[in-house]
Amino acid sequence: MSCIASAPLYPAGSFKTCVSTFDTISREGFAAIHNIPLTHLQRERFSWRQASLPIRHGGLSIIAASVTSDAAYIGSIIDTSDLARQLTSAIEAEHPYDDEALTRHAIERIQDTYSLGSAFNFTGLHIRHSQGLRQSQRFLSLAIQTALSERLFVSLGKRNVLHKAHLLSCREHEASDWIRAIPDPKFKSAISGALWNTMVSLRLLVPIESFCSYCADAGTAAVPDKYGHHALICRHKYGYTRRHNTVKDTIAQVAFRRCGMTVIHEPHNLGSNPSDRPDLFAPLTDTAYDITILSAYAPSNVKGFSKDARSPILRREAEKHKRYDARLATIGQGLKLLAFGMNHIGVLGDDAKKVIAEQATVLASQSSYSHATAKRILRTHISIALHSFNALSVNVRKRHPTPMNSTPA
Numbered sequence: 001m002s003c004i005a006s007a008p009l010y011p012a013g014s015f016k017t018c019v020s021t022f023d024t025i026s027r028e029g030f031a032a033i034h035n036i037p038l039t040h041l042q043r044e045r046f047s048w049r050q051a052s053l054p055i056r057h058g059g060l061s062i063i064a065a066s067v068t069s070d071a072a073y074i075g076s077i078i079d080t081s082d083l084a085r086q087l088t089s090a091i092e093a094e095h096p097y098d099d100e101a102l103t104r105h106a107i108e109r110i111q112d113t114y115s116l117g118s119a120f121n122f123t124g125l126h127i128r129h130s131q132g133l134r135q136s137q138r139f140l141s142l143a144i145q146t147a148l149s150e151r152l153f154v155s156l157g158k159r160n161v162l163h164k165a166h167l168l169s170c171r172e173h174e175a176s177d178w179i180r181a182i183p184d185p186k187f188k189s190a191i192s193g194a195l196w197n198t199m200v201s202l203r204l205l206v207p208i209e210s211f212c213s214y215c216a217d218a219g220t221a222a223v224p225d226k227y228g229h230h231a232l233i234c235r236h237k238y239g240y241t242r243r244h245n246t247v248k249d250t251i252a253q254v255a256f257r258r259c260g261m262t263v264i265h266e267p268h269n270l271g272s273n274p275s276d277r278p279d280l281f282a283p284l285t286d287t288a289y290d291i292t293i294l295s296a297y298a299p300s301n302v303k304g305f306s307k308d309a310r311s312p313i314l315r316r317e318a319e320k321h322k323r324y325d326a327r328l329a330t331i332g333q334g335l336k337l338l339a340f341g342m343n344h345i346g347v348l349g350d351d352a353k354k355v356i357a358e359q360a361t362v363l364a365s366q367s368s369y370s371h372a373t374a375k376r377i378l379r380t381h382i383s384i385a386l387h388s389f390n391a392l393s394v395n396v397r398k399r400h401p402t403p404m405n406s407t408p409a
């Protein structure tokens with residue numbers, strides 16, 4: 001990146017070419033590694049714009065050089081301002097010396113370069129000479145990335161509820177736990193190449209030309225499934241229920257049995273009516289657990305998730321409490337429910353976070369892990385189980401059924 005950091009040394013024209021070549025190469029490399037057709041990542045398309053955002057903004061941190069170069073340019077002005085002052089006073093107009101002028105200069109330049117408009121006014125951004133090159137470059141990069149992330153969301157408009165629901169969920173910290181995991185077969189955090197590529201495609205809403213053969217087998221009209229969204233919400237065979245059970249079994253295994261705690265699967269007669277069964281019950285703590293995974297893309301949920309990534313989950317957790325709390329109180333004192341709510345992109349509800357925090361305390365007390373590490377371990381396991389299951393169900397549904405009337409050649 002040294003060519004980018006020394007931006008002022010380059011004549012503007014050739015520097016721009018250099019940066020854009022760098023970005024093209026990184027886009028082509030990313031497409032080749034992840035087996036994504038380059039046409040799906042053309043510069044202004046949603047997928048590439050999302051991939052270019054930092055993970056904390058819902059992207060994959062394939063940060064474009066065109067984003068960092070401006071931050072680096074202004075950083076280098078700060079770094080060289082003393083030398084410039086010594087050499088000549090004529091440069092003063094180009095190199096503002098007081099902090100306020102420097103900040104204004106930075107903001108104007110960024111707004112102009114990225115055509116951000118007045119909606120992104122960077123209030124709160126203060127560049128100071130004393131920050132030095134690295135720090136000011138970092139602050140500027142963060143401000144630019146936050147603005148680009150917001151611009152991507154705003155650009156989706158009112159009709160793209162699915163893209164909005166998707167992006168809002170991806171921005172939540174825990175939705176990216178599978179990306180941050182260090183691949184380790186012993187830790188069961190290694191993900192196979194094919195599965196990883198599908199997980200990345202789902203993260204970026206890249207068309208993957210899936211096709212639901214189960215709906216066709218079940219007599220329902222066969223569903224062409226361009227983005228794999230149908231596969232993620234279809235209730236036929238390999239989907240909905242099995243995803244729930246996969247996550248439930250992972251929680252039982254890593255959050256309870258690993259800590260030496262017994263859990264009973266689906267104990268009878270604990271809810272408001274006799275057939276109600278929460279998913280898990282831990283006798284040691286007198287706590288029942290019920291796991292819900294909402295599909296953020298399902299027609300009944302997508303609008304809610306396009307406004308807020310968390311409130312539909314919190315609502316569902318509250319419904320679960322309504323169903324179980326009164327009944328549990330009559331069965332035994334201190335008997336309680338934790339409703340483990342999440343959506344299929346990995347956003348966790350309040351109760352779900354509580355379960356993880358409580359079990360992390362148990363895990364930390366039995367190992368050399370800190371509470372934060374234990375929490376990260378539990379969350380990573382759940383995240384990988386969820387996202388690899390999503391990718392698997394899309395891959396399984398990719399098969400095209402054999403045409404019924406076809407005759408062998």
Ligand SMILES: [Zn+2]
Binds near residue numbers: 235
């Ligand atoms: Zn289907």
